[in-house]
Amino acid sequence: MAADIRCTADNLTSWSGDSLAVGLFSGDAGSSSRHLLIERFGTGVADRLEQRRFKGKPGECLSIDLLGQTPSLLVLVGLGAPADFGPEQLRGAVAAASKQAATAGAGQLGLAMPVEGLAANNAAAAMAEAVRLSLFCDQRFKSEADAKPGPERIELLGLSEDAQAAVSASAAVCSGVELARELVAAPPNVVTPAALADTAAAIAADFGLELKVLERDDCEALGMGSYLAVAQGSDLPPKFIHLTYRPAGSVERRLVLVGKGLTFDSGGYNLKTAGSQIDMMKYDMGGSAAVLGAMRAIAELKPAGVEVHMIVAACENMISGGAIHPGAIVKASNGKTIEINNTDAEGRLTLADALVYACKLEPDAVVDLATLTGACVIALGEEIAGLWSPCDTLAKSLIEAGSQGGENLWRMPLRASYREGLKSGLADMKNTGPRPGGSITAALFLQDFVTPELPWAHLDIAGTVWSDKGRGLDPAGATGYGVRTLVNWVRAGGPA
Structure with a gap:
């Protein structure tokens, strides 16, 4: 069954759910998002980024378990330089985050990506397609399923309900x-x-x-x-x-x-x-x-x-x-x-x-x-x-x-x-x-x-x-x- 995908005006500091994925630009461009993460989750996040030498390069993905906190899982995805970021990079980042969250057994996932520079409908459709298509798994010819189901509910942060029609069309x-x-x-x-x-x-x-x-x-x-x-x-x-x-x-x-x-x-x-x-x-x-x-x-x-x-x-x-x-x-x-x-x-x-x-x-x-x-x-x-x-x-x-x-x-x-x-x-x-x-x-x-x-x-x-x-x-x-x-x-x- 396909996940329920919804748009929400919440951001990474206000959203509440069991798993949160955040896209981070490389270099100084990602500093503001890093500060917001530290403000919400503490300096331990910064320490983990340093330990894992996370630079925010495209394709980088880091999962952090946050014991005793909500969300309890934080997935960080590298976006590269802002000048190179567009719908294709957005799709790739959302796909990587969705697969990481599914592997971890997330039931609910919030996606905090920098959608401000993109048309809301285009961003919503791109993210919704990336979630569903990246989690697709064909199990028809196997006697026993061997794939973990993805999150049941996914919320696209920073997008108002006006973009929900684009999500519905993407389905x-x-x-x-x-x-x-x-x-x-x-x-x-x-x-x-x-x-x-x-x-x-x-x-x-x-x-x-x-x-x-x-x-x-x-x-x-x-x-x-x-x-x-x-x-x-x-x-x-x-x-x-x-x-x-x-x-x-x-x-x-x-x-x-x-x-x-x-x-x-x-x-x-x-x-x-x-x-x-x-x-x-x-x-x-x-x-x-x-x-x-x-x-x-x-x-x-x-x-x-x-x-x-x-x-x-x-x-x-x-x-x-x-x-x-x-x-x-x-x-x-x-x-x-x-x-x-x-x-x-x-x-x-x-x-x-x-x-x-x-x-x-x-x-x-x-x-x-x-x-x-x-x-x-x-x-x-x-x-x-x-x-x-x-x-x-x-x-x-x-x-x-x-x-x-x-x-x-x-x-x-x-x-x-x-x-x-x-x-x-x-x-x-x-x-x-x-x-x-x-x-x-x-x-x-x-x-x-x-x-x-x-x-x-x-x-x-x-x-x-x-x-x-x-x-x-x-x-x-x-x-x-x-x-x-x-x-x-x-x-x-x-x-x-």
Whole structure:
């Protein structure tokens, strides 16, 4: 059960509860907070800081038991220099403090952070998200739970009740992130194409959304030869999922979110080999998890004036006597023929038909998310997703939405000359180009299935969808990356 998170105007000298976490700047900037701590708890706090050589650097965390006092636990978190402090650092500090308090068994936690320089609503949302998402623990597949529950009540100090609405909205966003995490983390024998369709059906039933699921015959009738080529090697039937949110009033914008939905990727006949993490290819549906999580949050938040469509072409990429051959030529639903020179570049084949379908909805913008290329991981690592778009306005709005939610994006080039690498002597194009610039040619491939002049962006989340050790708000494992970016973008109305 999620903790009860409340805003309070109390500060670190007046708040009363069993555990208190205080953020301290480094150097002289943290002296005023240190004086307040000494004033309330005595010089013993200063002695402990000196003994532990606590400098207030980012990432530092110190717990002090205060015997016979209230609070009985004091958690001190380093914030670094004030000039470097912003929403991202606030999230990191709150996450560290929350995890420390949970480890200590705190039942109630007060968070005293320097929020004066930040907009109250933004600070409240950032802190609430940091608390809930950092304490998330997936215990579904364990016979016995082995994680301590977090505090039942958390109070955000220095924030008036006016900011409580932002905390409430953050709960819907966190529910979406948690759904995405659970989908990505679940094994491929649990999250199948049918399971993704069932998840969409549950969201539709719970929040009154519209759902259409196209079966294999329906997709064949629409000419989705690219998508179905990937799906034909699996015994599990493909599911083409179309979930729609319609606002109560007039529609000013129509937006489409497209997520890659490979519930398992063996590589096909270009089989993934040892060292390729084939056991982790359950997370190749991270894009679909992000858009499903975003739709769950959007459905609860009910943004006005914006109609949102979610598209997922779900399937497995498997090996069998019926699997597609390397060298085969298939035709997508827009009539383009594709020479499949690598069956392990399957995500773009499914997205091709999904994007054609999305464009036929005549939207104002389309955004796709996919764990598409290892090349993007090499380029940007595990903390930044790649963004490709020919539309400056759309790219800017997505980067801003990501920054607001603590998810980093970096705009990458769509260099037209790289399209030469996708040329085929037999078909209109190949599904892969040369290895250099592989994430760019992948984006260029997708662009060929988007209506010209339509604002479109592609987000490659291959590096950000999973964290082996955990980072910031994200525990080890599935991160739910992309949900906050999409929800913030939709709530802002899409591209300006």
